[in-house]
Amino acid sequence: MPTYPVINLKTKEEKELSMSMKEYDQWRKDNPDWDKDWSKGVGGTAEVGDWRNKLDGGWNEVLDRVGKQSPRSNVKKFNNY
Numbered sequence: 001m002p003t004y005p006v007i008n009l010k011t012k013e014e015k016e017l018s019m020s021m022k023e024y025d026q027w028r029k030d031n032p033d034w035d036k037d038w039s040k041g042v043g044g045t046a047e048v049g050d051w052r053n054k055l056d057g058g059w060n061e062v063l064d065r066v067g068k069q070s071p072r073s074n075v076k077k078f079n080n081y
Helices: 021-030 058-068
Strands: 003-008 014-018 034-036
Touching: 021 034
Parallel strands: none
Antiparallel strands: 003 014, 003 034
């Protein structure tokens, strides 16, 4: 469930809401004195590095099952060098 840091524009009270986007949209309409607290940030942190180094062992199982679905499949297991 997404969380929304919000701030009261008049009192500067802060809180964090946990609800669906649809519920949050309705909450915003019902509470015009509140807005998203943009000082809390807008996005998550991303990992740095090659995506192939972050695959777990389960990915090869998925590739193996996909490859077995068709005898002419070109899907091969990933080799992490």
